[in-house]
Amino acid sequence: MTTSELLTIIEKDGRAAKGKDPNLSADDLRRLHRTMLAARILDERGLALQRQGRIGFYLQALGQEASHVGSAFAMRDSDWFFPAYRQPGIPILRGVSYDDIVCEWYGNDGDTSKGRQMPVHYSFRQANFVSISSPIGTQISQAAGAGMAARIRGDDTVFMTYFGDGGTSSNDFHSGLNFAGVFKAPVVFVCENNHWAISVPLKGQTASDSMAAKAHAYGMPGVRVDGNDVLAVYRVCKEAVERARKGEGPTLVETVTYRMGSHSSSDDASRYRDAEEYESWKQRDPIERFERYLENKKLFDPADKQALVDGIKAEINEAIKRAEARPRPALETLFEDVFMNPTPQLRAQRDELLALEGPESDDVGEFPL
Amino acid sequence: MTTSELLTIIEKDGRAAKGKDPNLSADDLRRLHRTMLAARILDERGLALQRQGRIGFYLQALGQEASHVGSAFAMRDSDWFFPAYRQPGIPILRGVSYDDIVCEWYGNDGDTSKGRQMPVHYSFRQANFVSISSPIGTQISQAAGAGMAARIRGDDTVFMTYFGDGGTSSNDFHSGLNFAGVFKAPVVFVCENNHWAISVPLKGQTASDSMAAKAHAYGMPGVRVDGNDVLAVYRVCKEAVERARKGEGPTLVETVTYRMGSHSSSDDASRYRDAEEYESWKQRDPIERFERYLENKKLFDPADKQALVDGIKAEINEAIKRAEARPRPALETLFEDVFMNPTPQLRAQRDELLALEGPESDDVGEFPL
Amino acid sequence: MAQKTLIEAVTDALHHEMAQDDRVVVFGEDVGRKGGVFGATAGLQEAYGTERCFDTPLSECGIIGTAVGMAVYGMRPVAEIQFLDFIYPAFDQIVSEAAKMRYRSGGEYTCPLVIRSPYGGGIRGGHYHSQSSEAYFCHTPGLKVVVPSTPADTKGLLIASIRDEDPVMFLEPKRSYRSLKGEVPEGEHYVPLGVGRVAREGTDVTVVAYGAMVPIVEKAAEKAAELGKSVEIIDPRTLVPLDEELILESVRKTGRCVVVYEAPKTCGFGAEIAAIVAEKAIGHLEGPVVRVAGFDTPFPYSLEHLYMPDVRRVLKGIQRTFEW
Amino acid sequence: MAQKTLIEAVTDALHHEMAQDDRVVVFGEDVGRKGGVFGATAGLQEAYGTERCFDTPLSECGIIGTAVGMAVYGMRPVAEIQFLDFIYPAFDQIVSEAAKMRYRSGGEYTCPLVIRSPYGGGIRGGHYHSQSSEAYFCHTPGLKVVVPSTPADTKGLLIASIRDEDPVMFLEPKRSYRSLKGEVPEGEHYVPLGVGRVAREGTDVTVVAYGAMVPIVEKAAEKAAELGKSVEIIDPRTLVPLDEELILESVRKTGRCVVVYEAPKTCGFGAEIAAIVAEKAIGHLEGPVVRVAGFDTPFPYSLEHLYMPDVRRVLKGIQRTFEW
Numbered sequence A, B: 001m002t003t004s005e006l007l008t009i010i011e012k013d014g015r016a017a018k019g020k021d022p023n024l025s026a027d028d029l030r031r032l033h034r035t036m037l038a039a040r041i042l043d044e045r046g047l048a049l050q051r052q053g054r055i056g057f058y059l060q061a062l063g064q065e066a067s068h069v070g071s072a073f074a075m076r077d078s079d080w081f082f083p084a085y086r087q088p089g090i091p092i093l094r095g096v097s098y099d100d101i102v103c104e105w106y107g108n109d110g111d112t113s114k115g116r117q118m119p120v121h122y123s124f125r126q127a128n129f130v131s132i133s134s135p136i137g138t139q140i141s142q143a144a145g146a147g148m149a150a151r152i153r154g155d156d157t158v159f160m161t162y163f164g165d166g167g168t169s170s171n172d173f174h175s176g177l178n179f180a181g182v183f184k185a186p187v188v189f190v191c192e193n194n195h196w197a198i199s200v201p202l203k204g205q206t207a208s209d210s211m212a213a214k215a216h217a218y219g220m221p222g223v224r225v226d227g228n229d230v231l232a233v234y235r236v237c238k239e240a241v242e243r244a245r246k247g248e249g250p251t252l253v254e255t256v257t258y259r260m261g262s263h264s265s266s267d268d269a270s271r272y273r274d275a276e277e278y279e280s281w282k283q284r285d286p287i288e289r290f291e292r293y294l295e296n297k298k299l300f301d302p303a304d305k306q307a308l309v310d311g312i313k314a315e316i317n318e319a320i321k322r323a324e325a326r327p328r329p330a331l332e333t334l335f336e337d338v339f340m341n342p343t344p345q346l347r348a349q350r351d352e353l354l355a356l357e358g359p360e361s362d363d364v365g366e367f368p369l
Numbered sequence C, D: 001m002a003q004k005t006l007i008e009a010v011t012d013a014l015h016h017e018m019a020q021d022d023r024v025v026v027f028g029e030d031v032g033r034k035g036g037v038f039g040a041t042a043g044l045q046e047a048y049g050t051e052r053c054f055d056t057p058l059s060e061c062g063i064i065g066t067a068v069g070m071a072v073y074g075m076r077p078v079a080e081i082q083f084l085d086f087i088y089p090a091f092d093q094i095v096s097e098a099a100k101m102r103y104r105s106g107g108e109y110t111c112p113l114v115i116r117s118p119y120g121g122g123i124r125g126g127h128y129h130s131q132s133s134e135a136y137f138c139h140t141p142g143l144k145v146v147v148p149s150t151p152a153d154t155k156g157l158l159i160a161s162i163r164d165e166d167p168v169m170f171l172e173p174k175r176s177y178r179s180l181k182g183e184v185p186e187g188e189h190y191v192p193l194g195v196g197r198v199a200r201e202g203t204d205v206t207v208v209a210y211g212a213m214v215p216i217v218e219k220a221a222e223k224a225a226e227l228g229k230s231v232e233i234i235d236p237r238t239l240v241p242l243d244e245e246l247i248l249e250s251v252r253k254t255g256r257c258v259v260v261y262e263a264p265k266t267c268g269f270g271a272e273i274a275a276i277v278a279e280k281a282i283g284h285l286e287g288p289v290v291r292v293a294g295f296d297t298p299f300p301y302s303l304e305h306l307y308m309p310d311v312r313r314v315l316k317g318i319q320r321t322f323e324w
């Protein structure tokens, strides 16, 4: 139960710290690499589409790929995620298609959530990836509850939930960790401490020494790990997942990382933060760092990178092309899924709308955050 | 910043632990004693009146007199309290009259809060004792805010807020302590850990080692103190109050004590807790313990106790007699204080009610909690 | 059929559903060993164990947040909020999460949970143990809102709520918990959500009322009958979904409408009924649509008996529909 | 007078009040260095320092809880909630504390604070950046609720709200933040709470609308005029306290009433207006009271343009008041 140290595995030169290498198979290592890379490329494309006015909003995980891909990799396919909005690598890791991902950006009729939410608020049932919501923190107590449910039912499912440094201030952080502690729920709480909550820096968020230290308040272990080191994150989370699966209760993992981009397509970080901070973190890029490790292991040759990138890009671009060709969800869908069955009132409202004549109002405005 | 030890001063034999006696003056010591005793007698009378059907509800602080009187005694008169509902000794300490206190129980036209709340939900402006509310925990973040305000204005006011072990699970505990930590608000957070939240025992509330340990999550010191030892509580709080006044920020104080009675007049603790637990705590009665200390100091003679008790009782009984003679608040008061000035709607509703003829409906039911 | 109080009907329904569906779990503050501060969950922990009926830490936010997670994972949580006045720390989880889970996920995830809570005045609970906040929930798409008024309906509607595939706010009129006794069918008893009832037939004026106001209105109707006015009482039973047609039919027949509710008047559920009538039955109205409600003040303690709608205020409201 | 956008009017009012009363402090998420995600608080930290305009941790519960404490202690906090959709974690502090402080303490303690928040749709904000939840607050005795629709009113009403002795929910139509520009008086400008305005005079039908719906209704009124119907638009400006008489006077004159609001229809503020009309102007009505509102669904993303009341839906509503 250490909270002040920061676990790191991949050293500057790309070697693993002595005795700490999790010794993943070559396939696993390549999969980690490819997933992080794909997440980054997806983010590049997403932001570009937003800048071109082709989608309404975007929000990147730039710089945080190791944090969420490494942690998610510690889970079984039958385990569940209660994500925040900065883990695009998880659906990729779970085999969700680029089509499913990109259709959500467009909110078109191929969107698994029927165009109900802004871009990047995915829901992927087949991947046990629970619908993302905007209100910060709400997923945290939900993950605790799902964990309690699994315990009651005797399932060995483990739950992983994500939130930012800002998320630790939320009501649900407090109640979620407290309930999980009391009921020994099989949950791994991953705080991705990227040092910023929009324009509010870490020290404006809490006077605590660390986020991991908050675990003690709930009687659970708290661990700090270098969030830009995919192997370190994996290793810490693997242990936490195993503890959870054995019925030993929850863990709080703090991945120390950095939001390399602006908060979202609506934000401009240069207005409130210093370039040096950014530069210093750029040196610690999680993908480049992992590539040095892979090179050391002869599993990666920089000369092959462009081809790898191009391949992923092409797949994503194909998906974008297909998504752009799809129409909006049908008008009727507006009234679906409020309840399993629509009430008489909803049916009447739908019929009223269907009966209207004349031009629809235009889309208005742009998303400001 | 110790959290695991429990500070105690008054030893079994009534002596103060070496080097720890705060050396209060004889007057101060007598005042502490008299206040604790008065709080207890007040509680006895309150519960009795409820049992006799003369007031609707009551809630005692039995066994917790040292915890709240000792802590409050560390404050200046210009300092503010954001109380919970189990600190009857504070108004007494601050010189609030028994009439004001008892009229609140009756909710009559002498009640400073005009019969708006259930018994024991006092508001005493002249004592800087902020209106008590029922929702658990809400006062905690308010105290943090008042502290922030005092800092902004440059006042040297200190704020003390009270809550139970159950209260640590509330949203406002988390946000209140977090804000106070970030803004270094001059607040002393007093968690009266009486081991029960109605029927939920401590271990059902949190998996944390202690309540004081939760302070670390907010970057503030947390201190555990024997809550049945009025001098220990005083001493710890005095330090915390001084830190706060010097601008060094907030402290969380956990007073370890016991709810000797049932939760309230609506509850019967014998249905869910063991008699032995109660008996073991009875040995640690805070008033008897302090009396041994006073005896040692030759400031108290058990032979005088009955007279002291009778004197206080007589005063309270007089106040009760006067309170019972007072009528309910006037009908018009129903519509006052919603806003500073009533809206046209409220004036119309008042007039409608005034114009009604026929018998009013009877009071109904009894308070179940 | 056995005579049961309204709160016994709650317990009965919980027993029935816990016995037949092991996905049903009951939790909240003091619901375990103590059996709830009103006794609604008495005996459940003994019968179904501490895994299926348990106490939680003092956090409504946590109670509902974990309930949402359980429901999403496939359980049928029945969470108790000790008093409706204390539900607000959980408001975000209710309106942002439970209510929107199905919609925002395009139907991929659902949230079948029941939030039970005693509501309303009349027990000398004062400021914070008396509120009626059903309107907040009725205004939140994605929530069903049920308010039973009789012991039998309490059982049947609670069973229907637990079996419902969507989140249900089940608001129990605490004033009627023990003061109301009635026949309650043994065993299976299902009263579908969305179907109101005519609590009393009449011809001159329709009074819409639910929960603890129904017995008050029944008394007023007796008085009104003595004064020569025949009152029809409609108890919608579920506010969402609302059995609009039942109300409109009655108003079209009587030409007059009073709505009685104990929540503050402004923007209360009675405003919705009045608005529906003003939109859809206007041509049949022979008098103003009158609301008899709590005043637009917080709930008082000493003057509770003046705050809450009583027989004389209901009668006055009825009388006003005849004056225009 | 200068031409200002609606959001510039917000900034103007904040500057004005901070300059003249040092009890006024402004805080919330990102309001300091960044000046707010919409820029409403731009320049305040530079002008008044980090003590009087500052960022908070990410907790609406903490923002409002501390604001209540500040107000009780004697400050004039103006708290920003970044989007109204995110106010729910603070709901308990608003409805249980801010709204009830004066009443429950018998007037001993008061809570003069302003909660500013952008509300409403029309900016492609989807599910969680578009909600209009004014009805929750209108139904909570002890809160005032202000919704400006023009830049000048925004300034004058915000100044009045900050000076008010009671808690005020100040809801800013974010859709109009930049799309609406108008004359705004320099310096002192005070528009009292509780006084509505006639936004357009007319004789055939009254349309009540507030906030971002006013410009939509104005467009619809132009169209209606072309079709031979004269529309009177009433903008109540403050929902609580409500200028009931202004609305009733207009309806008594026109005999017809439509209410337009973007919140979900059921139990929305429009239900209150309809209920008032059905109670107090029924004798003057020549058609049904029609509500044109958001649908009873959560807020959508892709189909936002269909969800929100638009000119054609307002026209349809107007038309319906002529059919009975």
Ligand SMILES: Cc1ncc(C[n+]2csc(CCOP(=O)(O)OP(=O)(O)O)c2C)c(N)n1
Pocket (backbone or CB within 6 Å): A086, A134, A135, A136, A163, A164, A165, A166, A167, A168, A194, A196, A197, A198, A259, A263, D029, D058, D060, D082, D086, D089
């Ligand atoms: C309850 C709530 N309040 C405010 C917001 C607006 N908001 C969106 S993201 C964000 C910052 C989140 O910071 P953090 O939790 O650190 O996550 P990060 O964006 O850094 O990944 C804020 C304030 C929100 N979505 N929900």
Ligand SMILES: Cc1ncc(C[n+]2csc(CCOP(=O)(O)OP(=O)(O)O)c2C)c(N)n1
Pocket (backbone or CB within 6 Å): B086, B134, B135, B136, B163, B164, B165, B166, B167, B168, B194, B196, B197, B198, B259, B263, C029, C058, C060, C082, C086, C089
């Ligand atoms: C938000 C809220 N939830 C539930 C209650 C009902 N309730 C009143 S007191 C209490 C237990 C409080 O326990 P604790 O905080 O330990 O204080 P104690 O009574 O022991 O002094 C509960 C659950 C409440 N008042 N407020």
Ligand SMILES: [Mg+2]
Pocket (backbone or CB within 6 Å): A164, A165, A166, A192, A193, A194, A195, A196, A197, A198, A259
């Ligand atoms: Mg962050």
Ligand SMILES: [Mg+2]
Pocket (backbone or CB within 6 Å): B164, B165, B166, B192, B193, B194, B195, B196, B197, B198, B259
């Ligand atoms: Mg306790």
